[in-house]
Amino acid sequence: MSAYFPEPTRTRLFGEIEADVFRLGDAADTVVMITTMPPGAAAPPHEHAEHQIGMCLSGSYRMRVGDEERRLDALRGAYWARGGEIHGAVNESDVPAVTLDIKRRPQPALEGRATPCPAEARFLDLSAPRTVKGGLELRFFVGPWFEIMLSVLEPGALMPRHAHRGAQIGIGLDGDYAMEVGEETRRFTRHRVYFAPDHVPHMGLNDTDAPATSLNVFIPPRWNLLPRRLRESADAAGEMELADAAR
Numbered sequence: 001m002s003a004y005f006p007e008p009t010r011t012r013l014f015g016e017i018e019a020d021v022f023r024l025g026d027a028a029d030t031v032v033m034i035t036t037m038p039p040g041a042a043a044p045p046h047e048h049a050e051h052q053i054g055m056c057l058s059g060s061y062r063m064r065v066g067d068e069e070r071r072l073d074a075l076r077g078a079y080w081a082r083g084g085e086i087h088g089a090v091n092e093s094d095v096p097a098v099t100l101d102i103k104r105r106p107q108p109a110l111e112g113r114a115t116p117c118p119a120e121a122r123f124l125d126l127s128a129p130r131t132v133k134g135g136l137e138l139r140f141f142v143g144p145w146f147e148i149m150l151s152v153l154e155p156g157a158l159m160p161r162h163a164h165r166g167a168q169i170g171i172g173l174d175g176d177y178a179m180e181v182g183e184e185t186r187r188f189t190r191h192r193v194y195f196a197p198d199h200v201p202h203m204g205l206n207d208t209d210a211p212a213t214s215l216n217v218f219i220p221p222r223w224n225l226l227p228r229r230l231r232e233s234a235d236a237a238g239e240m241e242l243a244d245a246a247r
């Protein structure tokens with residue numbers, strides 16, 4: 001079994017709602033779920049000890065976190081719910097909605113505010129694009145202690161092999177590229193998941209002739225960090241973790 005490219009298990013969540021569930025097997029027991037919500041389907045308001053981060057991948061649905069509710073359109077907005085916070089979703093449209101939801105146990109040392117996103121924000125808008133060398137176009141959903149990067153690898157684009165602190169989790173959206181994590185290389189395609197743990201080298205190469213789009217979650221954030229003096233650590237241990245992660 002692959003350590004870095006988990007296989008999904010099809011699981012029934014609420015009523016008619018089924019999800020592909022990927023378990024990463026890390027210290028936070030992170031679970032990535034790709035769920036199809038038929039028209040009219042609802043995930044009733046509920047709470048659990050895990051944090052939950054998510055967004056709409058296709059179609060649209062209404063998401064509630066605490067007292068706030070918003071319509072999430074595909075790849076335009078994201079949300080997160082703190083462990084113990086009530087949240088739920090309903091697909092009020094007449095087409096299926098595909099959702100991405102990531103659950104993980106709180107890791108307070110990694111969850112101090114590290115980005116410009118206010119700690120209390122629960123709904124996150126997609127940033128303007130940023131182009132970096134190598135033919136990558138990057139956009140972000142920036143949370144206080146995590147970020148989700150929407151990346152487009154044009155044909156021939158390379159994300160060179162590198163390693164860093166923190167967790168990086170990828171979800172394939174469109175197209176097909178070669179993804180390498182540790183010693184494993186796979187074709188990375190729609191609704192597949194990779195996991196690059198702390199310090200495990202990884203790279204991506206689009207060796208096809210069509211663009212390839214993916215989501216990449218960073219915990220802690222790497223691309224949208226505040227200057228260190230402006231970060232708010234959850235506790236002293238968190239300060240050390242974040243300082244290390246920024247190196």
Ligand SMILES: [Fe+2]
Binds near residue numbers: 052087
């Ligand atoms: Fe939930």
Ligand SMILES: [Fe+2]
Binds near residue numbers: 162164168202
């Ligand atoms: Fe990386």
